[in-house]
Amino acid sequence: MFRVLFSKLRPKSRPALASDAFRKGDLETHRKLHSPEQIGKEPWHKTEQGKYIGQAVYGASDGIVTTFAAISGIAGANLNPKIAIIVGLANLFADGISMAIGDYLSEKSEKDYIRYEKEREMWEVEHMPEAEKLEVKEIYKRKGLSGEKLENLVDAITSNKEIWVDTMLHEELGLFEDDTNPLKSAVVTFLSFVIAGFMPLIAYVFASQSQILAQNQFLASCIITAATLFFVGALRQIVTGVKWYKGGIEMLFVGGLSAAVAYLIGWVLEKIVHITTL
Structure with missing residues (x-):
């Protein structure tokens, strides 16, 4: 059931299929996915449908654990x-x-920082090309390249300013651009947090x-929450690649532990208040 759901939520790109083949030890499929035809037609970016799945999964995880801990x-x-309704709803929307x-x-902030660094690197490439070329050379020299191979690689990289600047961002600063929209990301986080x-x-x-239901409100809440925790934890396979049942059990354990601590604290405080009022 989960595999069917995951395949609908996560488009099977070539890297995703290759990852599945690797986990299964399917060498033949792995080789086919690395054929020139398959590599040539692969889009080298996230799909629109899948780029916000991480925010949705983690937003849902935080939402359910936070609310259930309060309850x-x-x-x-x-x-x-x-x-519980008042505190739960107030906590849900505020958080x-x-x-x-x-x-x-x-x-x-991350996008602004990357944009600033990219503009700075572009300025340096245009105004101090020899120094920047030397930096590229030093980067790949430290990776073990030397001689003609090193010179050819540096010449190839520095022949295109966009590639040159991207190389400096990736290799020198460890920065990588993506095309996610901060506003969309925030909306996805909020909706997943509130729904879960x-x-x-x-x-x-x-x-x-x-x-x-009225006579067993907390028990019913525990059952619903346990099922949701397992489901959301299983969905983490989309982001982390962990087996769905392991993700479900892990999420169930973490959420249950948080709720148990909150319940114990509430129980202890109620006993303290009761004793002090005697």
């Missing part, structure tokens, strides 16, 4: 379930907005619709 603390303190803003500023983070609140919000 667990309230349950541990034996407070009115209505408080969601905070995460989205943080994601936007982080992405934008709402899951633990379902049992509380709709408790009035079912007597069984």
Whole structure:
């Protein structure tokens, strides 16, 4: 089931197919994917459908863990379930907005920094070409190249200013450009955070619709949250490549541990308050 879902969410690019073949030990498929025909037709950039999957997965992970931890603390303190709805929703949207803003500023700052460094490198290439050429030479000399091979490579790189500048960005500064949009990234983070983070609140919000649900709100929330945690953790395979069931179990463990700590703190505080009021 998860493999079918993943194939819909993540377009199978040549590198993705090669990665699958490597994990399976499928040498024949791996060789076919590295044929001149396959390499020549491969687009060397992220697809529009897949570039924001990372933000969606991690936003959802944070959303569900944050909300369920808050609810667990309230349950541990034996407070009115209505408080869980109020605190949960307030926490959900406040943290969601905070995460989205943080994601936007982080992405934008990184892009601004890369743009500035690229402009600086271009200026240096235009005004101090010999010094910049020497830097390229030194970079590849340290990688083990020498003699005619080194000279030919340096000449090839410095014959094109765009390649020259990109080489300096990558090799000297360790910077890599991407075409993600900071605003889109922030929106994806916010929506995934809110949607996944709402899951633990379902049992509380709709408790009035079912007597069984009303009598077992926290238990129902635990079950819904556990399923969502496993699902979101499994989706991390899209980003990390880890096996879906391992990602699901790991996420379930981390989320469960956070909730257990929050529940315990709430329970302890409730006991302390109870003792001090006697």
